[in-house]
Amino acid sequence: MSETPWSLDRTRFQREVLRPVSRGWDPTSNLFRTYLLPPRVADTASIEAAIGGVLAAINQQENSGAYGVAAKVVKRGHQKAAALLRDDVLRSGHRDAVLAARRPLRTALEHDLRDLPAAPPALVDSLVSRFGHAFTGTEVREVVTELGRVVREPARLGEDLEPPADYHKARAELALLDTRSLRAYLLDRFTVLAPSDRQLEDRRLELRRAVNDEALTAEQRVLAKVRTWTRDGQLAGLLAAELRAELLTQAPFGFDAVRRAAADPPVAAALAAWGMPTAADDVAYAAMCLARFPASAGSSWRAAVERAVAARDPRTAVSLLDAQTRLQPAEEKQRDRLRAQIADVNARLEQARELEATDPEGALAEYQRIARISAEPEIDQAMRRCRPAPPGSVTVRARGEGAVIRWTPSTARTGAITYRVLRVPGEVHGSRGQVRPDTDAAVEIALDVDGGEYLDADPPAGQPLFYSVFTLREGQPSHTPATSAEPVVLLPDARDVVLRGGADFVAGSWRLPRGASGARVLRSRPGAATTPVATEPTGFRDRAVEPDVPYTYRIQALYRNHAGGELAGGELASGELASGGVEATAGTRVQPRPVEDLVAGAEAGALTITWTPPPRGTVEVRQFDSTPELRTGAVLPVLSVQDAGTRVVTTAPATDGELHAPVPASGRQYWLVPLTVLDGLAAVGTPHRVDTRLPPVRGLRAQRLGGESVRLTWQWPGEAPEVLVGWKRGAAPSGPGDPDASFRRYTRATYQQDGVDLRLPPGSHTFLVCATARVRGREVYGSPAVAQEGVRRRISYDVRRTGGRWGGRGGGLRLVVESLDGAPPPDVVLVAGSRLPPLDAADGESVLTLASPADQATTRVEAGFTLDALRHLARPLKLRVFPASRSSGAVELIPANPGNLEIR
Secondary structure, three states: OOOOOOOOOOOHHHHHHEEEEEEOOOOHHHHHHHOOOOOOOOOHHHHHHHHHHHHHHHHHHHHHHHOOOHHHHHHHOOOHHHHHHHHHHHHHHHHHHHHHHHHHHHHHOOOOOOOOOEEEEEHHHHHHHHHHOOOOHHHHHHHHHHHOOOEEOOOOOOOOEEEOOHHHHHHHHHHHHHOOOOHHHHHHHOOOOOOHHHHHHHHHHHHHOOHHHHHHHHHHHHHHHHHHHHOOOHHHHHHHHHHHHHHHHHHHHHHHHHHHHOOOOHHHHHHHHOOOOOOHHHHHHHHHHHHHHHOOOOOOOHHHHHHHHHHOOOHHHHHHOOOOOOOHHHHHHHHHHHHHHHHHHHHHHHHHHHEEEEEEHHHHHHHHHHHHOOOHHHHHHHHHHHHOOOOEEEEEEEEEEEEEEEOOOOOOOOOOEEEEEEEEEEEEEOOOEEEEHHHHHEEEEEEEEEEEEEEEEEOOOEEEEEEEEEEOOEEEEOOOEEEOOEEEOOOOOEEEEEEEEOOOOEEEEEEEEOOOEEEEEEOOOOOOOOOOOOOOOOEEEEEEEEOOOOOOEEEEEEOOOOOOOHOOOOOOOOEEEEOOOOEEEEEEOOOOOOOOOOOEEEEEOOEEEEOOOOOOOOEEEEEEEOOOOOOOOOOOEOOOHOOOOOEEEOOOOOEEOOEEEEEOOOOOEEEEEEEEEEEEEEEOOOOEEEEOOOOOOOEEEEEEEOOEOOOOOEOOOOOOEEEEEEEEOOOOOOOOOOHHHHHHHHEEEHHHHEEEEEOOOOOOOOEEEEEEEEEEEEEEEOEEEEEEEOOOOOEEEEEEEEEOOOOOOOEEEEEEEEEEEOOOOOOEEEEEEEOOOOOOOOOOEEEEOOOOOOOOOOOEEEEOOOOOOHHOOOOOEEEEEOOHHHOOOOEEEOOOHHHHHHHO
């Protein structure tokens, strides 16, 4: 998937680059910010667009902009910056440095966004200011995205609805009524949040008839205030402020606590009544943002007191109340309660400090209980002092190329407990070679591991390793680790072992693991002793093999012994350690032969691809969008070419030597490469180019007119100016440049006036027709159409005895070849194979070559021969006749008496 095309955002470029540069920011410290690119950009087009776009922008600013000096600073490093951004390795290293510099920002966001589903825009601006504009708003948003969040404005919780100024007096009256809020009072007395004047008057008259006491007097005052607030339109702001404060009291307990409070039916009804959001998640997010980022929560001292109480900060609330010259009685009572709470917290903090020395877990639990009611600044530091207990015993065992580390969990029970794992190399001490951990060289391999097990997937091999495990509580490690008692020495086997057999050898290759010093190869076969094989560091070629015999090879990785005698019980005479080894079986084999005559032609909306089938193996056709890098004729492991090109998709069942595929998209060039696959090897055939910049020729037909004339007809390819007609006897032309084929050009006018009639010698011919034109001074050819005229020639042959014992020494034999179509037979060769019939002219021993007669009227040729030169071949001998060359055309050779082709 391609990235979004880059475009210059001039406003962002001035705000995030030029303006900070003018204030001293170094543009080379973050080239992704300077060129407005995401750090993980990999799209070459976007990078080039950014380099060119920013250069144009700084040139404009340098000449006529308000940030001319800043533009010159950026331009001074532009050439080096462009080179770095274009280089994948340099860009990756710069990306790592940029992302590493963001870690403090990430840590701050993780803290601020704990249990929040999104980040408010106010937090983004706050972090930009908090870090002194070292990071831009764009970078903050990128980190928010990395943390799985989005930047989203919280809903409003009635912040624009201000309560009346005398509301604090009503709170004192409500306290006398044992009612926590005006909302609770209204719902209890009237069952509605906005009672009518009639309802208020009825309640006032009811109170007049009751016995007068302090509570009745307080309620009458509340009713009077409610009537006034209702008439002045202030009741909504009051109830909204009350509801908001009620939700904020749950904010210290987390997002879920606020959501549960917002989902309570009475609260949900009140939210709906005063036009606030009703979705519990939206309400919880808005309340958490107000509590955690109170930038817009109000500026009055009473609002500040409420925020401090909601944030579990009684000390700030008391200081605000003490700063006022006059407090209402309810506010004085609130101050007294807060002072009592502070005194209780101080006493509990003192007790927790005393517990730290004897019971750190108990002290930590007490600190956590205190933190639920008061956000004391010293609690974080105190909790860090209460380190967790280390894990129990640590054991290590090898698993494949890695090491499995297991430990007994820590006895720590408070907080989030995880573990940190260190790999500690061993060092030898004393004359006995005792191995001890070298703690100065320890390497951290895992942080924040849950559970009691970890797999070190790629440790160094051939040396003793210890492992240490720390307990972590909220990131704070135990004072000491637990360390494995015994070292483990890992001896991984060689990787990616591949064996292949040639005609007279077996070769192998592998990849040594990290730390290995070399490899050893042992060869074995049934009934024979194991034999070492000479090797190179990553391969071998064994020629001491016999045909058709399977051999088993064991490849062992070798390691230097770093540990001394006590760890080298199974070491080799050389003092090296050997891995268990990888076994594989291989033997000699016949290599696949490449296809050399693949051609492709478009016909009836499909691409027809044909070739001469090789004697062994199957043929795969791969499509390449540019000139293939595979060397023609090379024989490679199938695994090394499995991702080369794209396998051609067939539109109909493929036959031996032919397949049909969709015509490639027009306007481009493609290359088709045949791969002959046999026993894990692939032979690279001759590439064939398919050029779709010109329209294909369709409807090609070849019709013999009698004698030696052939008429070609086709559908003219669109607006092509000319077509190229090529023909070749026997096999199809490999393309417009085939030196063994004949070619002629025809214009459209010539074709329509005279047609195309060709006089050709007898035999089967294959024709190729394609559009042609000159593009930028070079000859371009369209997709060719291919047709064949004639039939396969039928040639009969027989091997006859002329004297002596059949097939014996000195026995006379005679090869008789006769054509069945009235034309002279072609050049043929008689081939003998041992035990199995030959598959082609090169698969066996040549016995006799019989040339085609010069007289065109002669249809029969023969010649005598003996088998004396074939005594080294094992009997029975299998005889077979093949065309002597490809120029013989399409020939079907038919044995007259198959029984005469076997010599025992």
